[in-house]
Amino acid sequence: MAATLRMRRNRPMGYNAAVMTGTRSIPAEARERHAQLKAEIERHNQLYYVEAAPEISDRAFDQLMSELEALEAEHPDLVSPDSPTQRVGGEPVEGFETVEHAVPMLSIDNTYNPEELRAFDGRVRRGLPPGETPKYVAELKFDGVAISLQYRDGVFVRAATRGDGTRGDDVTANARTIRSVPLRLLDSPPPLLEARGEVLMRRSELQRINAEREARDEPPLANPRNTTAGTLKLLDPREAAKRRLDIVTYDVAAVEGAAPGSHWRTLEALRECGLPTSGHAEWCEDIEEVLAVCAKWEQKRAELDFETDGMVVKVDAAEHRRHLGATSKAPRWAIAYKFPAQVGRTKLLNIGVQVGKSGALTPVAEMEPVPLAGTIVRRATLHNFEELDRKDVRVGDTIEVQKAGDIIPQVLRPVLELRPPDAQPHALPTACPVCGGEVRKDPEGVFIRCLNVACPAQLKERLEHFASRGAMDIEGMGPALIEQLVDKELVTDIAGVYTLDTKALESLERMGKKSAANLLAALEASKSQPLRRLLFGLGIRHVGSHVARLLASRYGDLDALMAAPAAELAEIHEIGGALAQSVVDFFADPRNRALIEKLRAHGLNFSEPGAGPSDGPDDGDGAQPLAGKTFVVTGALQRHTRDEIHERIKALGGRASGSVSGKTDYLVAGENAGSKRAKAEELGVTILTEDEFEAMAGPGP
Ligand code: IVH
Numbered sequence: 243m244a245a246t247l248r249m250r251r252n253r254p255m256g257y258n259a260a261v262m263t264g265t266r267s268i269p270a271e272a273r274e275r276h277a278q279l280k281a282e283i284e285r286h287n288q289l290y291y292v293e294a295a296p297e298i299s300d301r302a303f304d305q306l307m308s309e310l311e312a313l314e315a316e317h318p319d320l321v322s323p324d325s326p327t328q329r330v331g332g333e334p335v336e337g338f339e340t341v342e343h344a345v346p347m348l349s350i351d352n353t354y355n356p357e358e359l360r361a362f363d364g365r366v367r368r369g370l371p372p373g374e375t376p377k378y379v380a381e382l383k384f385d386g387v388a389i390s391l392q393y394r395d396g397v398f399v400r401a402a403t404r405g406d407g408t409r410g411d412d413v414t415a416n417a418r419t420i421r422s423v424p425l426r427l428l429d430s431p432p433p434l435l436e437a438r439g440e441v442l443m444r445r446s447e448l449q450r451i452n453a454e455r456e457a458r459d460e461p462p463l464a465n466p467r468n469t470t471a472g473t474l475k476l477l478d479p480r481e482a483a484k485r486r487l488d489i490v491t492y493d494v495a496a497v498e499g500a501a502p503g504s505h506w507r508t509l510e511a512l513r514e515c516g517l518p519t520s521g522h523a524e525w526c527e528d529i530e531e532v533l534a535v536c537a538k539w540e541q542k543r544a545e546l547d548f549e550t551d552g553m554v555v556k557v558d559a560a561e562h563r564r565h566l567g568a569t570s571k572a573p574r575w576a577i578a579y580k581f582p583a584q585v586g587r588t589k590l591l592n593i594g595v596q597v598g599k600s601g602a603l604t605p606v607a608e609m610e611p612v613p614l615a616g617t618i619v620r621r622a623t624l625h626n627f628e629e630l631d632r633k634d635v636r637v638g639d640t641i642e643v644q645k646a647g648d649i650i651p652q653v654l655r656p657v658l659e660l661r662p663p664d665a666q667p668h669a670l671p672t673a674c675p676v677c678g679g680e681v682r683k684d685p686e687g688v689f690i691r692c693l694n695v696a697c698p699a700q701l702k703e704r705l706e707h708f709a710s711r712g713a714m715d716i717e718g719m720g721p722a723l724i725e726q727l728v729d730k731e732l733v734t735d736i737a738g739v740y741t742l743d744t745k746a747l748e749s750l751e752r753m754g755k756k757s758a759a760n761l762l763a764a765l766e767a768s769k770s771q772p773l774r775r776l777l778f779g780l781g782i783r784h785v786g787s788h789v790a791r792l793l794a795s796r797y798g799d800l801d802a803l804m805a806a807p808a809a810e811l812a813e814i815h816e817i818g819g820a821l822a823q824s825v826v827d828f829f830a831d832p833r834n835r836a837l838i839e840k841l842r843a844h845g846l847n848f849s850e851p852g853a854g855p856s857d858g859p860d861d862g863d864g865a866q867p868l869a870g871k872t873f874v875v876t877g878a879l880q881r882h883t884r885d886e887i888h889e890r891i892k893a894l895g896g897r898a899s900g901s902v903s904g905k906t907d908y909l910v911a912g913e914n915a916g917s918k919r920a921k922a923e924e925l926g927v928t929i930l931t932e933d934e935f936e937a938m939a940g941p942g943p
Pocket of ligand 1: 347349350381382383384385387388404439440492493554570573576578895
C-alpha cells in the first residue's frame with residue numbers, strides 16, 4: 243500500500259441511486275454509457291485509493307459520479323452490485339450469515355527474537371530437498387482484521403471474516419463500502435479469485451472519527467483494530483461507510499486458472515488485478531537479510547499511519563511451500579516476528595480469583611487503569627497461583643505490565659524499590675470464591691481447583707464452551723444469557739439447556755418471543771451436530787477440536803468410544819497416554835455417565851457421519867467401516883505408498899478412484915497434492931491428511 247495514500251476529502255456521501263422512475267426498456271446508448279462510466283469511475287477510484295496517483299481532479303470525479311447517478315435514477319434497472327453508487331451501503335441487515343471458507347484461514351506461529359527466526363530458517367531448510375535454498379519475502383504484519391475477498395468473473399461477490407478459521411461471517415455489504423476494495427477487477431480476471439488480506443483503519447482516520455466524537459461529547463474509540471472489527475460488524479452498511487476503512491491484500495487462497503509460482507509473483511498478480519498490496523514487502527536472499535528488514539521496521543513502525551505488531555516472513559517459492567506444508571493451525575512456510583510489547587507501570591489494587599470450566603482458580607490482577615499499546619488496561623491474568631508466588635506480586639505493589647502479542651495484558655514483575663512496607667504476599671485460596679466449595683491442588687499440575695462440579699462459575703464456563711461456535715454452535719446462547727440461566731437455576735448441568743421451554747426463556751431479561759423461539763430452534767438444531775462437536779463441547783480435559791475429530795472419526799459413535807480402554811486410545815496417532823487416560827477417566831466418572839444418558843434421552847446425535855465404527859486400531863478382521871465411501875489418494879505420502887493406501891481402503895470396504903468428482907467422499911492428500919486438491923476443495927470434498935486417514939482406518943495390518 244502506498245504510504246502516501248490519502249482519503250478523497252469533502253466528498254459528499256450519498257451516491258445511492260434511489261429514485262425509481264419505472265422505466266423498463268433501456269436504450270442501448272444508456273446501457274453503454276453506464277458501463278463506460280462504471281469502468282471509468284472504478285479506474286479513478288483505483289488510481290486514487292490504491293495507487294495514490296490520481297489523474298483527474300476531485301471535481302471531475304464528482305461530475306462522473308453525478309452522471310452515473312442521474313443515469314441510474316433514470317434507469318433503475320441499470321443499478322448493479324458492482325456500481326460505484328453502491329459503495330455508500332445498502333439496507334441494514336439483521337445479522338451476519340456464517341459462511342464456510344473453501345480453504346481454511348490459518349494463523350501463523352510467532353517468534354520473538356532473532357534466534358527463533360534463525361531456528362525457523364533451519365526448520366525450513368531441513369524441510370526442503372537437499373540443495374534447495376529458500377528465499378524469503380518479509381512483510382509488515384498489519385494489525386487489523388483478516389478478510390477473505392471473493393471475485394467471480396472479476397466481480398466482487400463476497401467478503402468474509404476469519405471467524406474460527408473454517409467459518410466466518412459474511413460481511414460483504416460492509417466491505418463493499420471500503421473504497422480500496424475494487425468492485426470489479428482490472429484486465430482479464432480469472433473466473434474465480436479468492437484473495438486474503440487485512441482490513442485496517444489508519445491512525446489518521448481514527449483521529450478524525452474521535453475528533454468528531456469529542457465534538458458530540460462521545461467517548462473516544464480506543465484503537466484502530468477494535469474499531470475496524472466493530473465497523474465490519476455494524477449492521478447498517480451506511481454507518482460502516484462513514485468510517486473509512488482500508489484494505490491490503492497479501493495472499494491468494496484460491497484461483498481458477500494458473501496460480502503464480504511464487505509469493506512475489508502473487509503480490510504482483512494481486513496488484514495487476516487492482517487489489518491493494520503492501521508497498522512495504524521486501525525480497526530477502528536469506529534469513530540475515532530478513533533480520534535486517536525486521537530490525538529496520540521495529541525502529542520505523544511509529545512512522546506508519548497504520549498499526550503493525552510485527553513482520554510476517556514467508557518462503558517465496560510455491561514449490562517450496564507445498565513441500566513444507568502446514569500443521570492444522572499454521573503453515574510451516576511462514577512465521578510472524580513480533581515486535582517487543584510495550585511495557586507500562588501501574589498499581590496493583592487487588593488480586594481477584596476467577597473459576598474456569600474445569601474448576602481451575604485463576605488469579606487476576608486488578609490494577610489502576612494504565613494505557614498500553616492503544617487500550618486502557620485494568621485487569622491482567624496471573625495464570626495460576628504458582629506463577630503468582632514466583633512473581634511475588636502483592637496488593638499495593640507498583641507492577642510492570644505488558645501486552646503479550648500486543649493483545650493480552652500480562653503482569654511482568656513487581657517494582658521492588660516501590661513496594662510499600664506493609665505489602666503482604668497473597669494467601670492461597672482455601673475455598674472456592676464463588677460457591678465456597680472445597681478446593682484442591684492438582685497432584686500433577688499447578689492449578690488449584692474447585693471440586694464442586696455443580697459450582698455455578700464452572701457451569702457457566704462449561705456452558706459457554708458447549709454452546710460455542712467450534713462446539714455445538716448454539717446461536718443466541720451467549721455469556722449474558724448463560725449467566726441468567728445459571729443464577730436462576732434454570733440450568734444445573736449441560737443437559738439442562740435441552741429442558742428449556744418458551745415459558746422459562748421468556749421469564750428472562752432481554753428475551754423476547756422472537757429470541758426465545760430462535761434459541762429453541764438453535765437448541766433443537768444442535769442436537770444433530772456430529773459427534774466430534776459434541777465430544778469437543780463436553781470439555782474433556784486435553785480434548786481440543788482436533789483430538790475430538792480424531793476420536794470421532796476413529797470410533798464413529800459415542801458408545802464405542804466410551805467402551806475403549808486407554809491402551810487402545812493411546813495407539814491412535816497423535817493421542818498420547820495422558821490424553822487417553824483423561825478420556826477414560828471422564829467416561830468412568832458416574833456423573834459424566836449420567837450426563838451422557840440425559841443427552842441421549844434428549845435425542846442428541848451420538849454418531850459421526852462417514853466414520854467408523856470399527857473394532858480396534860488394527861482391525862484386519864473383515865470389518866467394513868469404509869463401505870460405500872469413495873476415496874481418491876494423491877500427493878506424496880510419508881509412511882505409505884499410494885498402492886498401500888488403496889489396498890487398505892478396499893480391505894475396509896471402500897472404493898478407490900483415480901479422479902475427484904461429485905461422487906468422491908474423501909481425498910487423502912499428501913504433499914504437493916496440486917490440482918486434485920484444488921478440485922476437491924472446490925467441490926467441498928473432505929480432505930484428509932495421511933494421519934487423519936490412519937485415524938479413520940487404523941494404521942493397517
Ligand atoms: S499471511 C496462512 N501476511 O496475521 C498465513 N498475514 O497471525 C496467511 N496478518 O491471520 C497470513 N499481516 O490476519 C499474512 N502480511 C501479512 C499479514 C498477515 C497481518 C495477519 C493475518 C493472519 C494473522 C496471523
